Amino acid sequence: MGQGEAMQLRWDGGSDPAKLGIMVCGHGSRNRKAVAEFAQLTTGLARLLPYHPLAHGYLEFAHPVIPAGLDRLRSAGVDQVVAVPGMLFAAGHVKNDIPTLLNRYSAATGLPIRYGRELGMDARMVRAAAARITVALPLEARGEQGGALRQDTLLLVVGRGSRDPDANGNVAKITRMLVEGLGLGWGETCYAGVTFPQVEDGLRRVVGLGYRRIVVFPYFLFSGVLVSRIHRAVDCVVADHPQLDIRKATYLSDHPLVLDTFCTRAQEALEGDNAMNCALCKYRTQVLGFESEHGAPQQSHHHHHEGLGEACTLCDGDCTGACEEDVKAKAHYHVHHH
Known part of the structure; x- marks a missing residue:
């Protein structure tokens, strides 16, 4: 596909591209700038994929949550969705949290959802x-x-x-x-x-x-x-x-090549060519030092934060780290492990 060119995805669901919805799944953040940047990225994707309804949602800490984005696509009349994780590499969010949520939604509504892989090594x-x-x-x-x-x-x-x-x-x-x-x-x-x-x-x-x-x-x-x-x-x-x-240096943001990779991941999911590289996945292989996690069930740990939607008010715009200092000052400082 040409960089920056509008395109229609190829799929086997019929001739009406409006029946195929694109769902971009983000992690979410209490930082307002981060949430705004994610929304800006999805706006860029919508310009590249103008023939398909597109929505986005977050696992936690921000609205809309992923099920709300899927609801929006159903309301637009789609009868199939390809969901792409807005994440760089495949760790717990990509391997467990997002697919668990998508499977639950698909089972409850009957909406077919194809899951794409992370941006990854590209x-x-x-x-x-x-x-x-x-x-x-x-x-x-x-x-x-x-x-x-x-x-x-x-x-x-x-x-x-x-x-x-x-x-x-x-x-x-x-x-x-x-x-x-x-x-x-x-x-x-x-x-x-x-x-x-x-x-x-x-x-x-x-x-x-x-x-x-x-x-x-x-x-x-x-x-x-x-x-x-x-x-x-x-x-x-x-x-x-x-x-x-x-x-x-500046982080990646919505660089045109990042957007192009997102589009490719959606097309790969529709073609069945979206397999992650699981050769060293600790859930499928007894990786040195992580043997106890081999064969662990796929489940999400984010339901307790889903839709929290409370933006940080300590900073005006971008994050200054004031929240971390505030937590330390209250003597309850800990590293947040997902």
């Missing part, structure tokens, strides 16, 4: 990430003649962090592809939460490697408390090393 996603990183480089390092300057640059890619080692490993693979593809001097991977190394520890470690320039790239789709946490960690290290050139 050449378009790598190119979108490279575009964000390139903008953060000095002008003289961006073109073909800037190879020497790029060799003086270290890239620190920050993933979300998960209890799923397969998802964490994919972030490290993205790092390697970006470093080699852009011709950078070195690359390291860290995470914003749940696993290790986390951002400040990872950044302090690479500071000692002697590179003239460090670019910190959040491999995230949207803003939110974790991106704010990344930026605060970078600012902390910069304050201790003012002589270094440490730069922040």
